[in-house]
Amino acid sequence: MNLDKNHFIHPTSSLKQQHETGAPFIFTEGKGVYLTDITGKKVLEGMASLWNVNVGYGRQELAEAARQQMEKLAYTNSFSSMSNEPAIRLAAKLAEITPGNLSAVFYTSGGSEANDTAYKLARYFWKINGQPQKKKIIARKKAYHGVNIGATSATGISPFHQMTESPAPDFLHVDNFSVRALRECIEREGADTIAAFIAEPVQGAGGVNIAPDGYFQEIRKICDEFHVLFIADEVITGFGRTGKMFGCDHYNVVPDIMLVAKGITSGYLPLGAVIVTDAIHKQLVEKSEGVLLHGYTYSGHPTSCAVALKNLEIIENENLIENARLMGEELLKGLKKLEQDTKIVGDVRGLGLIGAVEIIDPATNRRFPTPIAPLIGTEAAKRGLIVRTVVFEGMDTIVFSPPLVINKQEVNELVSILKKSILEVEKKV
Template sequence: MKKEDLKETLVALDKKHFIHPTSSLKVQQESGAPFIFTKGKGVYLTDIRGRRVLEGMSSLWNVNVGYGRKELAEVARAQMEQLAFTNSFSSMSNEPAIRLAAKLASITPGDLNAVFFTSGGSESNDTAYKLARYYWKIKGKPQKTKIISRKKAYHGVNIGATSATGILPFQEMTDSLAPDFIHVDTFSTDSLRQCIECEGAETVAAFIAEPVQGAGGVNIAPDGYFQEIRKICDEYGILFLADEVITGFGRTGKMFACEHYGVIPDMMLLAKGITSGYIPLGAVIIREKLHQDLIECSEGVLLHGYTYSGHGTSCAVGLKNIEIIERENLVENSRLMGEELLKGFIKLQQDIDIVGEVRALGLIGAVEIINPITDRRFQEPIAPRVSAEAAKRGLIIRTVVFEGMDTLVFSPPLVINKEEVEELISILQESLLAVQNNLLQGGILNGRGSKS
């Protein structure tokens, strides 16, 4: 079958049978899949028509070691041939899960020491909420059930994780959110303190935060914020949960983003980069004191677990993935290439009128779009137009356009080199200028062009 005929067949089947996550059902039916990818290598993907694109998002913030890693396929095959899967219920175990748990304990900061495995980030979030509430229950404080999260936070799409998410469109999909979830201002420690005082510390189980908000627009905490958060949680006897699903495993130029701030959470939530997306896996790692309290105070069975908790093949891939990150010094490369990425963003900010605030921490960053005449966002979001132009030119990026934002976000694989960063910036520049020229031609910018 010819490639074009195969594409049309797949598009038709896709429309009929595949409900896509976080996608417009109507657009899917009208336009079909914009790309049907068939292979990847390094920072590039190739689709069924032979088009090659630079993946500026590591798919969903997660392909940290890049595409086409045969080592990961080989270790998965070897583990599957020996023992693909056995459950971890009733204290049964397997060697890859044991070794990965020990490895995570050795590379996470401080005394984070005991691991509960999940299948992904949403499950890690729901697990952490349940463990926090269970912890206080067995400590004789069952009234401590409330989870405080932040506005613009994204924590996943399970019921608990959706309820913790502070992005309204996600919450508005259903009217049946879980109780006892509260949201405070994104970077206001005063807002957190006031919320605790209002609700009563005796009713609050935990505060959860992403060290860098990802889907909320790549929002980077100001100096001192997380240090003060840690103090407040200690002062009021509240657990601090760090959602490092996106930021873990080198994304920010540190192995874990909490290391930028010198704070140790009571629980760290992991997924995505733990296997670089080669196989599903997530984890919650807790501090030694919590682990010992759970052992000493609990009775009977810990009635929480997923079929694939501690999946042997996933854990074997996770171990090899971390080995690659360490062996190839990808955390340092993330820091260095992140500096190059930010330099490129700043140059675009200086040269192009519609570029507003730019920011990056390691290889996670954002470019905001503004109307230079009003110094505010346009009436209609412009970032999706830039993203569409970039896709035409061979670059995949994402947009954040809810709650007053008009933002392009970036998260390329940690293997990216300087030439590839320059390619990303070059395509982004062309795309921004194309959109800006269209705005000029439409009279929206009233004669404004590039900055001079």
């Protein structure tokens, strides 16, 4: 514990609390939907860690895929047109399973890098087409796109901007579900200055906010009307999380650029990707000159790509997308029942195995003056369930995204622990 406090700076954590109290859990083992810590305590991972352990913990197939690839070719770079077999095969697989004419892949190490890459490629696309002034990126309020400088600037959650008070220029934000707001923003700024609009099919870290019917179809039309590229950030929603392979599949909308990471390897190794349409790829090939001066040391990492291929095989062979749909319905049904069984549960929502529960003050039907969700999260952890709480931008929300291998008994366990935790906190508020 002291080694952790003295030497490990934790991401997205309270540094003061970490140094004073140490880690709430130090995990040593995972199996299925459960984790075990150094004390032997077993907990149900209701978040699949960071929305990403889709095939569950302890998959020997993925360890074996990594071992075999490491023994053969652990790593080689992809600069100067060098290539490797797993990266090529995975790119072809992604072209096969993504919607529409998305067909060409640029690899990154994760979602934040995928976001920054997409912004650069969008701006570069317009530059080689003679419109270098098209460089602004429109994102949405309550959006989360990562923590690199560009990704942080696109993120529509203000506390992320307050860390350094230095967002990058040319990033704009509109109301998250207002088609009109997007149109007005483009018209106000001038379509000839807008490179792209970016959106998550379901806003994850911003509170699991699900778009109203018709929203993405109208967004797609506006982007086409004003010649603005549409970027879909599927970092959280990709690879079965929503009960379909990709979140965009729910809306029958094909983006110009799709971003993936997290579930592509189920978190077993770092990997992300930017996938572009045939049309964009053709323009990049025909009109770019010299070297594309963008890339990461681990772009197209052979071992990560080999693990991703095996991970996608598991998702398909075990019908985990259908399981996500069915268990998502069970989870939503259980969470909806909390509205009747407790006093402080407000709006409940979900799509596949991603969901949220809003906490409200029954006296006012509004948020408590001090957020209550973190108290429930702490109580749940004591009882053996890990959830995540969202308390910024006026929210007081508990969110979920368990592994796609979860079964009905485990869904019931999740809901039962959550109910007991809410009822315990209700006594104190």
